[in-house]
Amino acid sequence: MSNNIQPYSYTPSSFRLKYCCDLDKDVLSSNFEKRGWTHVGQDEDWNFYWASVVTVKAMFNSLESHYRLNDYQVINHFPNHYELTRKDLMVKNIKRYRKELAKEGNLIAERDDNGIFKYLDFIPVTYMMPADYNLFAEDFKKDPNSTWIMKPAAKAQGKGIFLINKISQIKKWSKDKWSGISAPLGREAYVISKYIDNPLLIGGKKFDLRIYILVTSYRPLKCYWYRLGFARFCTVKYTSSANDIDNMFIHLTNVSYQKQSDDYNSVHGGKWTIENLKLYLESTYGKEITDKLFDDIAWIIVHSLKGVSSVIINDKHCFECYGYDIIIDDNMKPWLIEVNASPSLTSTTSSDRIMKFKLISDIINIVIPNGEIPDAKNNNKQPTSEALGNFDVLYDEELAAQELSDEDYKKQKVKGGIVPIISKNIKDFKNKQSVTWR
Numbered sequence: 084m085s086n087n088i089q090p091y092s093y094t095p096s097s098f099r100l101k102y103c104c105d106l107d108k109d110v111l112s113s114n115f116e117k118r119g120w121t122h123v124g125q126d127e128d129w130n131f132y133w134a135s136v137v138t139v140k141a142m143f144n145s146l147e148s149h150y151r152l153n154d155y156q157v158i159n160h161f162p163n164h165y166e167l168t169r170k171d172l173m174v175k176n177i178k179r180y181r182k183e184l185a186k187e188g189n190l191i192a193e194r195d196d197n198g199i200f201k202y203l204d205f206i207p208v209t210y211m212m213p214a215d216y217n218l219f220a221e222d223f224k225k226d227p228n229s230t231w232i233m234k235p236a237a238k239a240q241g242k243g244i245f246l247i248n249k250i251s252q253i254k255k256w257s258k259d260k261w262s263g264i265s266a267p268l269g270r271e272a273y274v275i276s277k278y279i280d281n282p283l284l285i286g287g288k289k290f291d292l293r294i295y296i297l298v299t300s301y302r303p304l305k306c307y308w309y310r311l312g313f314a315r316f317c318t319v320k321y322t323s324s325a326n327d328i329d330n331m332f333i334h335l336t337n338v339s340y341q342k343q344s345d346d347y348n349s350v351h352g353g354k355w356t357i358e359n360l361k362l363y364l365e366s367t368y369g370k371e372i373t374d375k376l377f378d379d380i381a382w383i384i385v386h387s388l389k390g391v392s393s394v395i396i397n398d399k400h401c402f403e404c405y406g407y408d409i410i411i412d413d414n415m416k417p418w419l420i421e422v423n424a425s426p427s428l429t430s431t432t433s434s435d436r437i438m439k440f441k442l443i444s445d446i447i448n449i450v451i452p453n454g455e456i457p458d459a460k461n462n463n464k465q466p467t468s469e470a471l472g473n474f475d476v477l478y479d480e481e482l483a484a485q486e487l488s489d490e491d492y493k494k495q496k497v498k499g500g501i502v503p504i505i506s507k508n509i510k511d512f513k514n515k516q517s518v519t520w521r
């Protein structure tokens with residue numbers, strides 16, 4: 084490993100910190116070791132736990148466990164993170180959020196003449212399968228030339244995903260898979276989403292963005308954007324031709340999938356840094372368009388988090404680093420594809436390894452300020468700019484609320500919103516956000 088990367092601070096007390104870790108990943112263990120932390124087991128008195136989602140589920144969700152964390156303990160997932168990170172629940176929550184805002188008469192839930200949300204249309208049209216099969220079939224009939232993507236609701240790495248452009252394909256598949264459309268409980272849930280068939284291409288290839296977002300609180304919402312995200316490219320040039328609908332090297336950007344391609348390049352791993360992507364976009368489309376694109380991405384991320392902030396259990400011991408997957412279409416419109424609870428910490432190249440090591444280091448510096456024993460009762464301290472490392476504050480609901488006049492704030496509160504921030508002027512609202520990574 085590179086020895087010149089130093090964690091932000093070592094204080095004598097940091098050596099007393101005890102950590103537990105479920106994942107055998109070098110970028111994790113090397114960070115803990117560099118800090119001189121002591122490795123302990125799950126049943127011991129740990130201060131910091133990098134847990135798998137399976138552990139977190141067992142810890143918080145099992146009726147028998149009665150698990151209580153102490154003030155000196157922090158853990159890397161919120162108890163019901165799946166409200167955001169399961170494909171079907173994310174869509175359900177965002178739909179509910181939009182409805183609630185519309186009911187409140189909130190301006191950001193306005194629709195255009197075609198009934199499309201003007202500011203909150205950022206997830207591809209999606210139906211739950213098999214429950215929403217009839218709704219999907221109706222939609223499909225309206226646009227029989229459309230392509231759709233079927234995805235298991237709770238799987239990752241491109242597993243089980245396929246594209247369809249004929250309704251007969253779904254019928255045949257569901258017959259094989261579920262023995263009929265109305266599957267009884269217990270059958271694997273899928274989502275079917277409108278396929279973004281006009282992705283922005285670079286060098287003729289489709290790509291998506293992986294952006295890391297750290298959330299330290301949902302109520303009030305506090306989240307951070309990691310500057311060192313990346314774009315992941317397909318190995319085969321894009322075509323929307325129906326003949327190539329089954330060639331996933333054209334359509335799926337997952338590195339775990341593309342790695343299997345003969346054309347996979349293990350030197351750069353099919354990745355560009357976001358910084359390089361921005362430079363490319365600025366030189367090709369101009370700074371204004373590029374800036375707007377990234378403002379729109381920030382907007383999407385904040386509203387996806389707000390969409391679940393009322394349902395997430397805001398346990399003070401929890402933080403979470405999400406992997407956001409965003410696709411940009413050829414109109415420069417970003418789409419939220421998925422939010423991952425456990426973005427891959429496997430390193431495909433040496434620069435990938437350095438970036439992921441820094442990611443973990445910067446997360447620790449924010450959630451364990453000064454390397455001191457955590458104090459969940461008092462966990463809302465502002466990290467110093469030094470401690471932020473490569474993170475920027477993306478959104479701080481408490482600060483945003485302070486920026487509203489008392490009168491505006493009260494009005495929003497009276498409306499019953501968990502959204503005390505939306506001002507009359509959306510542009511002004513957007514400008515107010517701490518979108519400072521540019």
Ligand SMILES: Nc1ncnc2c1ncn2[C@@H]1O[C@H](COP(=O)(O)OP(=O)(O)OP(=O)(O)O)[C@@H](O)[C@H]1O
Binds near residue numbers: 232241278423
């Ligand atoms: N609606 C869509 N339109 C276009 N491409 C899509 C769409 N949904 C998914 N994809 C492509 O398929 C890939 C896999 O989809 P998604 O991320 O939802 O599944 P996953 O198997 O959970 O992947 P991950 O390993 O990122 O968790 C995406 O990275 C993207 O390239």
